[in-house]
Amino acid sequence: MTTRLTQALRHLADEVPATSVPEELFDAARTRHRRRRTVVAAVVVVLVLLAGTGYALRPVALPAPATPRVDEPGLPTRLVVPPLRTASVRESAPGAAALLFGGPAVRTDWFENRMGVLAADADRYRVLDAGTNVPGFEALLSPDGRYAWERGRLYDLTTGSTVPGAPIGQPLAFAPDGTRLVYAADDTFTPPNTYATPYVGVYDRSSRAEVLRVRVGSAWIPPGRTAALSPDGAELALQVRDEVWLTRVADAGADRSAEPYRRLPLAGGRLAGPGSWLPDGRSLAVLERSTCTDCPMPSYPRTWRLATRAVTDAVAQPAAAFPELRSRSYVQVLGWRSADEAVALVGVPGPEAVDRPEEHDIAWGPYHELGTEAVELVLLRRGAPAPEVLLRTPAGITELAVAADLAVDGDVRPSGRPDYGPPPFWLVALWLLGAAVLAVPLLALLRHWRGRRTGVRPRRAVTRRGPGAPG
Amino acid sequence: MTTEERARAGFADFVRAENAALTRFAYLLTGDRHHAEDLVQTALARVAVHWERVDDPAAYVRRTLCTQAASWWRWRRVRPPEQLGGAVPERTTGPVExxxxxxxxxxxxxxxxxxxxxxxxxxxxxxxxxxxxxxxxxxxxxxxxxxxxxxxxxxxxxxxxxxxxxxxxxxxxxx
The missing domain is CATH 1.10.10.10 (Winged helix-like DNA-binding domain superfamily/Winged helix DNA-binding domain)
Known part of the structure; x- marks a missing residue:
């Protein structure tokens, strides 16, 4: 009976005449297909461009609120090395920072000019492309953590942008209240090996003007711990060779120059860093260097002891001694919790460090002691047998600057999950490239599978077929 | 003769040889003559686009006819509304069994x-x-x-x- 069904179907179909096929159907179909393909390709290109443009112009993370002083932040309990994908300060502002750090783990062969920034209130890590400057010596962090300062650039970390008008010169110190910046004019060089600093200036951030200029003759002022502004920012203490020059901003003349009103002999001591002024403004902290016999590192006997001297006559003040810092490469006093408690950064030498004599010439550099393998933030308390270590950098981070306010307050916050910010553009480009690399074989597989289903061969497999042999 | 001209000639030969059979096939699939013609033209346009790469154009067109006829949206779009009436349907011109x-x-x-x-x-x-x-x-x-x-x-x-x-x-x- 299926034969009858076949016959019935054929009879039913025979009543239909052949379709009228326009002669131009072939060309019209192919032209329309090419046009559609062109339009689709154009749309894809436009979408890709729009997506790329949209990403490039995407709004970055909202800048952290600009507060004059940090409120609830603290020193982190843990510091990690920011990975390559960490966003830059310009792309995503971290907010007021707790730490500015560097070292071989931060600088890589690809990113040899970067340093790390860690926000004060959360574990937001960012990187700052600020040349080959060393945090703590050539790149400084303001006491409130809002500003990072390297030669000629003052970064506002709450916005990610630079503050216009920053002084051109070598950063030396922030004032304790952060309003004034001390810098050294660019060195002059006289062959074969003589460097000199023309003058040291004080820049006022609020008025965006230089307010003091101290000429130091032929002396060379290295960065790190040679300058300090008094707590009210009105006086500059500057180590010039074996003396500390005290100069008042109020004494500056029309050309902003002023002569020091007092020159204190250091008698073998050294100015102790940007926090050298004691809170009362009547004493200065100096570092006395010696050698130890029972050192933690016998090969590196350099020992430091902090002492305070009156600004009137440089006489050592009678009080209980601060603990010795044995086998430490350098010391920078950041500030004071009280007249008896100083907070300082201390360089920890590595096994390859060499304890060389300290001389007041270019050999003293390069600023940051070679061979330092870690930095410690310590609390030095009069009468204590040993310094209290508040923070120590992990392996690979050998340079550190700390927001002095946080260090002085001593607030510590527990570290959480690090936030490295939005992915940088180069990483997105790599993702897109990887996606394309993955998509190509998938699309080829899809075309192959579709071709098997529909009977259409892949375009590359096309062979010429005679006009009379369509199959 | 260029590749394009060869393809055009091959397609013309195919249409001449298969058009009637394809139309009848489409008619049985759809039950509507105009719909069948529309389907056939659509399928032929598709095979024209891929002509050089189609090994078996007849099978390809038939497969296209089947899938297009089964396409729900197309079916809904072109299917004439069913009307009941007393008039006798139009008598066809084909062979009458x-x-x-x-x-x-x-x-x-x-x-x-x-x-x-x-x-x-x-x-x-x-x-x-x-x-x-x-x-x-x-x-x-x-x-x-x-x-x-x-x-x-x-x-x-x-x-x-x-x-x-x-x-x-x-x-x-x-x-």
Whole structure:
């Protein structure tokens, strides 16, 4: 009976005449297909461009609120090395920072000019492309953590942008209240090996003007711990060779120059860093260097002891001694919790460090002691047998600057999950490239599978077929 | 002669040779002459685009006709609304064997699903084997068998007078 069904179907179909096929159907179909393909390709290109443009112009993370002083932040309990994908300060502002750090783990062969920034209130890590400057010596962090300062650039970390008008010169110190910046004019060089600093200036951030200029003759002022502004920012203490020059901003003349009103002999001591002024403004902290016999590192006997001297006559003040810092490469006093408690950064030498004599010439550099393998933030308390270590950098981070306010307050916050910010553009480009690399074989597989289903061969497999042999 | 010209000539030859058969095939799939012509033109346009890369244009066009006919949106778009009336349907101009039977068959085919119609047309009009039908429809062999069984069963229910065409029991229609 299926034969009858076949016959019935054929009879039913025979009543239909052949379709009228326009002669131009072939060309019209192919032209329309090419046009559609062109339009689709154009749309894809436009979408890709729009997506790329949209990403490039995407709004970055909202800048952290600009507060004059940090409120609830603290020193982190843990510091990690920011990975390559960490966003830059310009792309995503971290907010007021707790730490500015560097070292071989931060600088890589690809990113040899970067340093790390860690926000004060959360574990937001960012990187700052600020040349080959060393945090703590050539790149400084303001006491409130809002500003990072390297030669000629003052970064506002709450916005990610630079503050216009920053002084051109070598950063030396922030004032304790952060309003004034001390810098050294660019060195002059006289062959074969003589460097000199023309003058040291004080820049006022609020008025965006230089307010003091101290000429130091032929002396060379290295960065790190040679300058300090008094707590009210009105006086500059500057180590010039074996003396500390005290100069008042109020004494500056029309050309902003002023002569020091007092020159204190250091008698073998050294100015102790940007926090050298004691809170009362009547004493200065100096570092006395010696050698130890029972050192933690016998090969590196350099020992430091902090002492305070009156600004009137440089006489050592009678009080209980601060603990010795044995086998430490350098010391920078950041500030004071009280007249008896100083907070300082201390360089920890590595096994390859060499304890060389300290001389007041270019050999003293390069600023940051070679061979330092870690930095410690310590609390030095009069009468204590040993310094209290508040923070120590992990392996690979050998340079550190700390927001002095946080260090002085001593607030510590527990570290959480690090936030490295939005992915940088180069990483997105790599993702897109990887996606394309993955998509190509998938699309080829899809075309192959579709071709098997529909009977259409892949375009590359096309062979010429005679006009009379369509199959 | 360029590649494009060879393709155009090959396509023209194919259309001349297959047009009538394709139209009848499409008509049985859709039950509507205008819809069938539209389907055929669409399928021919598609094969024209891929002409150089299609190994078997006839199979390709038939597969396109089946899938297009089964396309729900297309079916809904072009299917004329069913109207009941007392007028006798227009008499066809084809060979007349049994006009009533033909009308009944056409009406019954129109009540089948698109997939069932495609299976019946391929199996009994084109006289394709089950495996060929499965390849053309892009489905499993078992699907062809079940669809065939369901289609014939539905024809029996819809039009008992077609019993002499489709058989009285499922076992009787196995080929």
């Amino acid at each position: 049994d006009p009533d039977l033909r009308l009944t068959l056409r009406a019954a085919l129109g009540r089948l699903t698109a997939r069932q119609r495609a299976v019946l047309v391929l199996r009994y009009y084109e006289d394709r084997s089950e495996s060929e039908t499965a390849v053309l429809l892009g489905c499993r062999l078992g699907t062809v068998k079940s669809q065939t069984r369901h289609a014939l069963a539905r024809l029996r229910v819809l039009a008992p007078e077609l019993a002499e065409l489709v058989g009285r029991a499922p076992e009787e229609v196995s080929r």
